[in-house]
Amino acid sequence: MERYNFKEAEVKWQTVWEERRCFAASEDADRPKYYVLEMFPYPSGRIHMGHVRNYTLGDLVARYKRARGFNVLHPMGWDAFGLPAENAAKENKVHPAAWTHDNIDTMRQQLKSMGLSYDWAREVTTCDPEYYRHEQKMFLDFLEHGLAYRKESWVNWDPVEKTVLANEQVIDGRGWRSGAPVEKRQLAQWFLRITAFADDLLETLESLERWPGRVRLMQEKWIGRSQGLRMFFALKGRGDRLEVYTTRADTIFGATFCAIAANHPLALELAEGDADLAAFVAECNRLGTSEAAIKTAGKEGYDTGLRALHPFARGRELPVFVANFVLMEYGAGAIFGCPAHDQRDLEFARRYGLDVVPVVLPPDADAASYAIGDEAYLDDGSVINSDFLNGLSVEEAKAEVAHRLNAAGAGKPAVIYRLRDWGVSRQRYWGCPIPVVHCADCGIVPVPEADLPVRLPGDADLEAPGNPLENHPTWAQVDCPGCGKPARRETDTFDTFFESSWYFARFCSPRADTAFLRDSVDYWLPVDQYIGGIEHAVLHLLYSRFFTRALKQCGYLGIKEPFAGLLTQGMICHETYRDADGGKWLYPEDVIGAQDGSLVHATTGAPVTVGRSEKMSKSRNNVVDPQAIIDAYGADTARLFMLSDSPPDRDLDWTDAGIDGAWRYVNRLWRMVAEPKAALVAVGSPMPGDLSPAAGTAHRAIHKTIANVSADLDKFHFNKAVARVRELTNLLEDLDGAEDGWVLREGLETVARLIGPMMPHLAEEMWQRLGHETLLAETSWPEADESLLEEDTVTVAVQVNGKLRGTVRLPKDSDRESATSAALDLDNVVKAVGGRPVRKVIVVPNRIINVVV
């Protein structure tokens, strides 16, 4: 028996598609456009399974929409700046540019072997000056429009490497390479004013109907709009006041302390005269800048000795603590603590023996005996122990406090956001240079547009400690564009989220001399379907939404939302294996099945402990290299596996058995066409006047499958679409009579067309073997014959008291009475009713009949 030669077929069709430029996109006002985009990869070396999944999903959408008549734009590029290139430079003494370009060459070749329908002529690489010069121009425009500014902010500083560390490079408060305790340092850095759009970014979320609800919710929480009160506490023995922010002004009478952040100006001032406080502040700073690290640390505080005066309760003094859980970046960097109604404050109060005074009484509680235990009370109630607020609701009390403080000049209502401005400065080499010059006389001077791009030097020393651009002997030396005197270039580069915040627009006119052509972005944008990992739910997606607004404000384009539709895919997981004794992680290829069915090490024969399926990662040794799969089974098999079984937004378990199953199906399909069971009629033969009963059933099933698969693809239920095609395949295999030749051809052609977006090489091969001279890639999607979709009888379930007792076949849309009598006639129903009086019969037409006795 002949086998499907995928190696030959896949290369053959890839070549044909490329030669015929099947996937080249150009603007065409007469056809509806559809822009499909997958998140472009960081060129880390080789593609991984996550890429295979992401790009399989995108390619399916692109090919499907193309078949449906859309003018499809489907581009690919490289998010090529980033930290790993610098790490590789340090570890392997290879230049980041060379390393990156090698990786891109490898990965491009790998992606091409998957048969993805990209318009490769639009490929962009973000580390190319032809790309990044445009974002330097954008930055200058942002500066001009007040969207970029400079301020001091905190970074993780490694004193040994003399470098700023990313949060992921800080492990237990130490630098990952040096092991030295990390210090927090303040540096002047560039920021983009994303908070200027906070309200708009929040409100427009609602209109993003084709985004997953959870992503919208996460962004909403991230922006974190809150309506509260800025209030000012007089400080005993000092002239200045302490500003705090609160959303719970109603609990002011329950306040028993104030707390300020470790790097609050007041804390720093007091620390100068208090060595213990200085030590405590230093201790807080060792936690680094990550919010998770700060918030998970045990609640610690230091009593500064200062006393804040309660604004209403005369003579009541609140101790002022420095506390490690108060963030300088949020609100005023200071709070008042009301332990009874805030869990963090409660834990802090218990630890330091502070009073816990309940001021909101739950609806069903008794005022005299009510006390707080281990849990703060957060809900509504009536206010108690609060002088003039007593008896009010929480909302009424908030309003009253705001009113009184405002009148007294001790507070004013304020809307604040959790969202902070986007810090874009990075003290790194492998990023886009920030195009400004620092001049002793003129201050900060933008690099003139004519001098762009500011290019990275090729000869930076990447191994010496510190920032390579800062260390470079000549690169930063430049004459001030303003006064002409010697000055210094900015030596920071952009955050790499900068590049990914506008690449979708660059793809519209990737070779344009400007960032993009207005006509092109007007035609192609917004992206109709964006596909990528859920891990980007907030940062990348929010930055891109902001960037688009900023570009609009600067006149680059006319839209504010870059992505109309979003699909977030799940991760790829795989079983994990460990040594039974040592607990060492083992590679899947070193694990084999023993004769008794247990798993053992392939070379040593030692028993292996099987762990649960976890996200593929190098540290757990549970990665499977997609190249090995593509080499052994072909791209179509790998693609099919990615689409079957798991819905795209859920995690996918990689299993060897699953890939074998996909492989079997690929071969089965091929055999059905290579060795058809019945003689097929010629291409384009008209439908015979009458079909055999089996053929008639198959004919209806074919059209139902077309309708169902189309609906499933529209809803991204790819796993269900695969299941439906398999069902049709099973049915077609039962056709073998000579009179079925016409329907068999209809079925096989339909299958080929339906799997076209999933397994494009196999589909082309089938199409050709079925006698077509056209390309399936250029063939339209099949249409279902509506008249074949409706059944005239339906199976209706019959329940007695909610328990299934049988089914009846009924004409579609039978009336209540005939349905009821048919149901009551069933033997099983008679038995279950057992002569009891029927109280009620519920009839849901064409679905269910429930007899209640």
Add this chain to the structure above:
RNA sequence: GCGGGCGUGGCGGAAAUGGUAGACGCGCGGGACUCAAAAUCCCGUUCCUUCACUGGAGUGUGAGUUCGAGUCUCACCGCCCGCACCA
């Protein structure tokens, strides 16, 4: 710590709007073909009970709403993702 999500057979997963739980696949069991194996094909496969019919239980756990709950409500348990310098 905060924010978001997920939980259905041995396994991955199906079940618009509350209406026949388990489509499709994997695995497993039995059979056919074969000297044998591979490949392929056929039958079966939620669990308990039964030769079978039948009956009972069942969607992480516990309550609730309903004629009817995988789906809605509340509480709990477990796992996963993000937290602003990884991308």
